[in-house]
Amino acid sequence: QKEVEQDPGPLSVPEGAIVSLNCTYSNSAFQYFMWYRQYSRKGPELLMYTYSSGNKEDGRFTAQVDKSSKYISLFIRDSQPSDSATYLCAMYRNQGGKLIFGQGTELSVKP
Amino acid sequence: GAVVSQHPSRVICKSGTSVKIECRSLDFQATTMFWYRQFPKQSLMLMATSNEGSKATYEQGVEKDKFLINHASLTLSTLTVTSAHPEDSSFYICSARGRGPAYNEQFFGPGTRLTVL
Numbered sequence: 001q002k003e004v005e006q007d008p009g010p011l012s013v014p015e016g017a018i019v020s021l022n023c024t025y026s027n028s029a030f031q032y033f034m035w036y037r038q039y040s041r042k043g044p045e046l047l048m049y050t051y052s053s054g055n056k057e058d059g060r061f062t063a064q065v066d067k068s069s070k071y072i073s074l075f076i077r078d079s080q081p082s083d084s085a086t087y088l089c090a091m092y093r094n095q096g097g098k099l100i101f102g103q104g105t106e107l108s109v110k111p
Numbered sequence: 112g113a114v115v116s117q118h119p120s121r122v123i124c125k126s127g128t129s130v131k132i133e134c135r136s137l138d139f140q141a142t143t144m145f146w147y148r149q150f151p152k153q154s155l156m157l158m159a160t161s162n163e164g165s166k167a168t169y170e171q172g173v174e175k176d177k178f179l180i181n182h183a184s185l186t187l188s189t190l191t192v193t194s195a196h197p198e199d200s201s202f203y204i205c206s207a208r209g210r211g212p213a214y215n216e217q218f219f220g221p222g223t224r225l226t227v228l
Contacts (some may be wrong), residue, residue, distance in 0.1 A: 032215050043117070043204045043219040044155070051215070088154065090217075099145070099206075099217055101154045 003027055006089055006102025015111050019076040023089035023102045026070065030091040033065050035074045038086045038104070048074065079109045113139045115207050117220035124195055125228055132190045132223045134205030140185035141207035145217070149202045161188055195227045
């Protein structure tokens with residue numbers, strides 16, 4: 001079993017839809033959680049960083065962490081074609097630790 | 112967020128030659144830098160971790176004599192692919208963590224596409 005599981009998709013939605021991206025993890029020692037967006041042939045771009053359970057909002061993006069269920073989510077409101085990319089969840093245990101990635105979910109937002 | 116640059120963005124070389132890729136943190140001091148490779152439609156695979164002024168720590172299965180990493184300063188790390196072969200063709204991405212508020216966040220460079228003929 002992988003430490004971090006993420007549905008690879010692809011996920012296709014119409015413009016304006018609410019997108020929900022999810023990851024589950026097996027190790028309760030993970031403390032720091034991140035979401036990255038990666039466009040084709042580009043490096044990952046950090047979207048959201050969270051430490052504690054709960055929600056964190058930044059514009060159209062909301063990151064949610066539920067440590068009791070070992071489940072994290074990224075919600076995208078009013079999705080745009082420019083949101084079409086691969087979204088990677090990532091997490092690590094302690095400061096300075098190795099970042100563990102999910103497989104990435106390929107999202108396509110259709111105009 | 113913080114900015115990490117990579118150079119070159121793309122390189123094509125002949126089999127047997129060595130290629131150096133530079134990774135720079137432009138607006139913060141990177142105490143730790145990481146090197147990844149990524150194959151099409153796959154997630155990132157960590158190759159090695161380097162801390163400024165010390166030897167890199169390589170992941171299992173990564174040949175340290177083939178992939179030479181130098182983290183000479185708090186803003187620069189280099190990856191040298193020695194005696195490159197076609198199977199080394201891949202997308203190489205560096206990332207960096209810094210001091211202070213940026214310590215727990217990891218920022219990635221734009222990547223370098225290596226093609227070995």
